[in-house]
Amino acid sequence: MTRVIHTGDTHIGYAQYHSPVRRQDFLDAFAAVVDDAIDGDVDAVVHAGDLFHDRRPELADLMGTISILRRLDDAGVPFLAVVGNHESTRGGQWLDLFERLGLATRLGDEPTVVGDTAFYGLDHVPVSRRDDLDYAFADHDADYAALVAHGLFEPFGYADWDTEEVLTESDVAFDAMLLGDNHAPDVAEVTDTWVTYPGSTERASASEKEGRGYNLVAFDADAAGGDDRVEIRRRALDTRPFVFVEADLREGEGAARVREKVRQHDLDDAVVLVSVTGDGDPVTPAAIEEFATEEGALIARVTDRREVETDAEVDVSFADPEDAVRERVEGMDLSEAARDVDEAVRADTLSDSNIRETVKGRIEERIDDLDAFGRGEADGSDEGSADPDGEDTETDVDETGEVVEAGDEAETDQPDPAATDGQVSMEDYL
Numbered sequence: 360m361t362r363v364i365h366t367g368d369t370h371i372g373y374a375q376y377h378s379p380v381r382r383q384d385f386l387d388a389f390a391a392v393v394d395d396a397i398d399g400d401v402d403a404v405v406h407a408g409d410l411f412h413d414r415r416p417e418l419a420d421l422m423g424t425i426s427i428l429r430r431l432d433d434a435g436v437p438f439l440a441v442v443g444n445h446e447s448t449r450g451g452q453w454l455d456l457f458e459r460l461g462l463a464t465r466l467g468d469e470p471t472v473v474g475d476t477a478f479y480g481l482d483h484v485p486v487s488r489r490d491d492l493d494y495a496f497a498d499h500d501a502d503y504a505a506l507v508a509h510g511l512f513e514p515f516g517y518a519d520w521d522t523e524e525v526l527t528e529s530d531v532a533f534d535a536m537l538l539g540d541n542h543a544p545d546v547a548e549v550t551d552t553w554v555t556y557p558g559s560t561e562r563a564s565a566s567e568k569e570g571r572g573y574n575l576v577a578f579d580a581d582a583a584g585g586d587d588r589v590e591i592r593r594r595a596l597d598t599r600p601f602v603f604v605e606a607d608l609r610e611g612e613g614a615a616r617v618r619e620k621v622r623q624h625d626l627d628d629a630v631v632l633v634s635v636t637g638d639g640d641p642v643t644p645a646a647i648e649e650f651a652t653e654e655g656a657l658i659a660r661v662t663d664r665r666e667v668e669t670d671a672e673v674d675v676s677f678a679d680p681e682d683a684v685r686e687r688v689e690g691m692d693l694s695e696a697a698r699d700v701d702e703a704v705r706a707d708t709l710s711d712s713n714i715r716e717t718v719k720g721r722i723e724e725r726i727d728d729l730d731a732f733g734r735g736e737a738d739g740s741d742e743g744s745a746d747p748d749g750e751d752t753e754t755d756v757d758e759t760g761e762v763v764e765a766g767d768e769a770e771t772d773q774p775d776p777a778a779t780d781g782q783v784s785m786e787d788y789l
């Protein structure tokens with residue numbers, strides 16, 4: 360039997376709400392998972408991608424991560440991982456550095472056997488390049504096999520990756536797919552294989568309301584009993600408290616009522632997210648945010664949904680706004696690069712990502728392939744892709760600026776990919 364912790368989407372380095380405290384929280388959550396791994400004496404920690412929030416993590420986050428990985432290594436627990444979409448660079452990956460330091464194993468199409476289980480890896484691959492995948496994995500002679508992958512797999516929300524196709528085309532019969540990317544924890548069975556997301560380890564966006572945690576996975580036919588060969592249990596993590604306040608105002612009610620609703624919660628060191636709906640008087644979000652922080656909140660954000668609702672009335676005619684957007688985008692005859700950008704901008708709502716970096720990364724990946732820019736950069740800078748999360752308004756400017764800039768770069772005779780590749784900063788640290 361092999362017992363592992365399955366985690367992912369730790370997003371180390373994410374200064375959510377521009378808060379250094381939140382930045383530390385993401386690192387602390389990873390440390391907590393590793394502590395549990397050591398205390399629980401598991402056989403390995405399996406990380407399904409997005410260890411870092413950014414392709415170029417800062418030195419403090421790198422050093423913090425290395426010391427956590429070293430603790431795990433000192434305890435004799437291997438760290439097995441794949442690369443996610445947030446941290447993907449064109450050349451070397453941070454994971455390769457950790458591997459060279461003897462602190463991690465980058466999973467791939469050759470088996471990495473721990474106990475009696477063979478682990479394989481599938482890094483994140485953009486939708487436009489998935490047709491080239493043949494899901495060829497080398498043979499193994501272990502009792503069990505698991506595929507660790509990063510992407511949005513069926514049958515879960517926002518899925519764009521056909522899980523059944525992966526499983527049927529693969530040469531290896533997997534007992535489980537241990538996934539990352541979707542920040543909502545879930546588990547399902549697809550063609551006799553368990554498919555599961557552990558969820559993010561800290562709330563990376565306001566939509567991640569439920570408690571955070573990780574999976575404890577046991578490959579053991581006896582323990583699982585019956586037909587099952589794998590047992591998946593969820594373990595909770597003690598993370599930064601988030602307080603969600605719904606203030607549904609009636610006519611005549613205003614800021615005083617919102618403050619009253621806020622005060623009903625334990626605000627101590629919490630991220631407080633207030634949503635104002637209903638009728639009533641206008642409120643000033645900044646004043647309520649200040650009130651909440653004076654009452655002990657770490658961070659407070661107030662969203663007045665009443666304005667949004669008026670604007671969004673036109674959306675009622677769409678059964679699914681995402682479908683409508685997808686349909687429209689498909690009819691636009693965009694270049695491959697533009698589709699990559701569109702995909703990045705829209706798919707990242709799950710994690711409230713740093714869209715600027717992701718878009719830049721996707722363009723950098725294609726910079727040697729001028730055909731990918733076939734339809735010109737005007738399509739690529741399509742401003743129609745709104746950020747449905749509504750949180751990172753600053754990225755609107757950035758993503759357009761970034762695309763145009765990268766498109767220009769692609770047309771120069773001698774693009775210097777090294778100058779913009781994360782590998783350079785990695786070597787700086789070596």
Ligand SMILES: [Mn+2]
Nearest residue numbers: 368409540710
């Ligand atoms: Mn993620």
